[in-house]
Amino acid sequence: MMTFFPVPYKDELLYSVLARYHVRSGNVSIKATQKDIYGIDSITAIMDLPSHIFRIMENLPVGHRYTSEYLITNHTLYPFYAAFLPVGHAAKVKESMIGDTGGSIYNRIGLMASSVKFNQYFKFCPKCANEEMYNLGELYWHRIHQIPGVLVCPEHNIPLYDSQVPVRGYNKHEYRLATPETCKINTPEMNYADKITDKVINFTEDIEFLLNNSVANKSLNWFKEQYLTRLKELGFATVNGRIKQKELLRSFLDFYGHRLLEIMQSSIDNYNNNWLNDMLRRNNRTSHPIRHLLLIQFLGISISDLFNKKVEYKPFREKPxxxxxxxxxxxxxxxxxxxxxxxxxxxxxxxxxxxxxxxxxxxxxxxxxxxxxxxxxxxxxxxxxxxxxxxxxxxxxxxxxxxxxxxxxxxxxxxxxxxxxxxxxxxxxxRSEKVEKGKSPIKQDSTVEKRDGYRGEWLNLKKQYPSKSKTELRQLNNRVFTWLYRNDRDWLNRNSPKLKSIANDNYRVDWERRDEEIYNNALVAVNDMLSVGKPIRITISSIGSRIGIRPLLEKHLDKLPKTKWYLEGKTESIKDFQIRRLQWAVKELQDDGKDLSLWRIFRKAGIRENFQKELMEEAIKLVIGQNDM
Structure with a gap:
């Protein structure tokens, strides 16, 4: 039994209070301290979510006013980890902390399966340490400093540093005290960009709110509905609840940046399989509090409103x-x-x-x-x-x-x-009745003005590039050429460079070398065509046009065996191309959060009605495949 109990400091971990007891008790053996605290000497010293608290209560000095509820709420990380748990789960975690079943705590919270790992060392704030030594004569471990993802001290807004005390010590029964010797800065001074600092400070303030305010536990569905409503308001989800994954992930990454998400152990490397998609899709899966806080900051929901105010879908905001x-x-x-x-x-x-x-x-x-x-x-x-x-x-x-x-x-x-x-x-x-039927002075004037403008642009182009041919000028400004060709062709022909005679140099072509060059160019062209947004049919003509040698491929492909072999394997029939367009349409509609209706898929893919019956089976397979994912 303990003959005294150190008064806990503000935001001090219970672990830290027991470490101070060990030093002040004069016990040489940690086992003796354990017997004082618990009545037995086999309890593991846990930093964040300790158990066996009923034993501590039984061994506190006579006349104490502490309760299990007080110690758990004010001096452990329970308020942080339990905030996003359903009522039943949170109650069972607290029961395990009070009782002897501490081994089930991390499983109940979901930390064992989480990719967010614990800090390796206890963290400290240099300014807090200096002030504590001056005012208290000793240091202590702060709760909020030990939470993964907390990078700055909420009191001073400066970076936190690793101490020399590991969270999982060599002796699992030992409570390690914070001291000036173990809380020295041994790493270069840390500085974050202003954009990161602002987000980190807001993040830390939300965690401080969870630690110091009793929030009512909600169901997992409550959080999902809160997020989905806000996603609708921001245009990242349709009114029927389908999330536009591609747009959401792109904006989320722009908001935080890869570096900050990496620091927060919440990177997003795969657009289809990532924690954010899982969090918004699944109703029966808990997520780490860090990830809830990252999402609400992005969505612009305050931590207080998240728990206390039902977010209403107001697509047109407030009246009037x-x-x-x-x-x-x-x-x-x-x-x-x-x-x-x-x-x-x-x-x-x-x-x-x-x-x-x-x-x-x-x-x-x-x-x-x-x-x-x-x-x-x-x-x-x-x-x-x-x-x-x-x-x-x-x-x-x-x-x-x-x-x-x-x-x-x-x-x-x-x-x-x-x-x-x-x-x-x-x-x-x-007035309109007075205008001669079939004639409009305004329209005639505008047409003449438009024609003169195009003529002027063509003449300026010709003057600027006197050595270029008509075809080369057309490539420089196809818009002007096309209008004149369709509407003023005689004038265009009279005011274009004369056709130059081409000298016919008789030389032998190195077809083997040319085959190698064209083969490499074709590789690049096909890869480019497959990577563009809307599908382009891969044919010999389309590849030739892309690399500027269409006539050569159409007339002399037999002289290019390597290129011919490659193109024969890559070119598509009309049906192959239509199936690829269907695949693209399904993916685009799914990413945009739209229903995978067959009519919508065919329209998106641009498949004409006379081909739809033939492709119906392929389209149904694609829809079934997406629904099974």
């Missing part, structure tokens, strides 16, 4: 919303409080129907990603009496159709439609 009626005096002001939320049948996107008291009703497809999106509309359902009154006023002012449409924020066709509906007499209708 602006009225987008240019005819109203409150144009662009946030006056709309009536919004109906619906979902698109095909796009699976949220659709907001906004109704203003002025009668203006508009639709917007969401979700909104920034404040500017609030001022956009997808479609106007009703213009309302205020807008119609403004239309009447503008027609009486005899403004042009385009000016009227501009002031009303509508296209000319809509303005004419409503003018007819309201039986308004309009200036632009009378």
């Amino acid at each position: 919303w602006p009225c987008l009626n240019p005819a109203a005096s409150h144009y662009l002001k946030p006056v709309i409080t009536d919004m109906e939320l619906k979902y698109g049948v095909d796009s699976k996107s949220p659709i907001g129907i906004f109704r203003c008291n002025c009668g203006f009703v508009y639709l917007r497809t969401g979700p909104d990603h920034n404040d500017e999106d609030r001022y956009k509309k997808t479609k106007v359902r009703e213009y309302g009496p205020v807008w119609e009154a403004k239309l009447k006023q503008l027609t009486e002012q005899r403004l042009s159709l385009r000016e009227t449409a501009r002031q009303l924020g509508a296209d000319p066709v809509t303005v004419k439609k409503y003018a007819k509906k309201l039986d308004l007499k309009t200036y632009w209708i009378k």
Whole structure:
């Protein structure tokens, strides 16, 4: 039994308190200290989640006011590890810590199967150590400093350093004290980039919150729903809950960077098989608290809201919303409080129907990603009496159709439609009737201006490159050449370089050497064609066009045996190419979080209806294969 018990310091590990007891007791043998503390001498000294705490309570000095709950909550890492466990799991972990079944703790929490490993050495903050020696005359091990992923001290915002005391010591029963001798900086001064430092500090603050606040344990499904709702708001998931994996992972990696994720033992090297995908997909699997905290910081959810506030899906953010009626005096002001939320049948996107008291009703497809999106509309359902009154006023002012449409924020066709509906007499209708049928001065002027612009560009190109041929000039600006060829061909022919006669040098071709060169170029071309986004059919012509020798391959392939052998193995039939397009379409749709419907796959792959029946079996196999994964 203990005759005294050191008063625990703020954020001190129970391990550290017992280490201080060992020194102050004067016991030479650690076994004697163990008997004082536990009544037996075979207990393993555990830093983070110790067990046998009921034995400590039985051996505390008479008159103490400590409880098992107090020691576990304030002086072990239980609040951190148990925060993301369901209620039943957390209760069993606490029971194991109080009782003699400590061997099951790590399995219950999932740490044995986790890829996030413990720190190898106890960590310390140099400033904390100096202040403790000055104010207390001794050092102690802080809880928060020992959590994997905590890189800075929350008190001083400076990097933590490894001490010389291993977390798993040589003597598993021994409690090692923090001392000035064991807490010396033996490594170069550590500095993190500002971008990393900010994220690390926020990360540490979230851990400090978990250690010092009693959070209500939630089900694993609670966390998944919180994350999924926020993913929808950010556009990383569809409204039906399908996550856009490729976009999410790309943004997640951009946010943290590979280096910081590596330090946090949470690297993502495989886009299809990684901890983030597992965490969001599986309902029955616990994840390390570090990874929950990395995800909530990326999603912009506060640690307090995660546990205490149900995240609601608000694709159009908070009301009130602006009225987008240019005819109203409150144009662009946030006056709309009536919004109906619906979902698109095909796009699976949220659709907001906004109704203003002025009668203006508009639709917007969401979700909104920034404040500017609030001022956009997808479609106007009703213009309302205020807008119609403004239309009447503008027609009486005899403004042009385009000016009227501009002031009303509508296209000319809509303005004419409503003018007819309201039986308004309009200036632009009378004017249009005067224009000679089939002729439009404005259109003629714009066509001439466009033609002169292209002619000028071609002449400038010809002047800039006087030695180049017509074909070479075309390659420099195919846009200009194509327009002139289609619309002004006679002028183009008169104002192009004359065809140069080509001298016919009679020389022998080294076909063997040429075969080797073309073979190497074909290898590169095929690899490039297979790595581009949308599939390109691999044929002799397409490869030849890519490396600029199409006529040579089409006419003289028999003189290039090595190239011919390679191309015969790589070229695709129409059906082979269609199957590859189906494979690409399935992968793209899955990465974008869209349903793998057969019609959607065929449309994405660009397969025409007359080929779909023949390819139906292949498409079904691909869908079944993805669903089984």
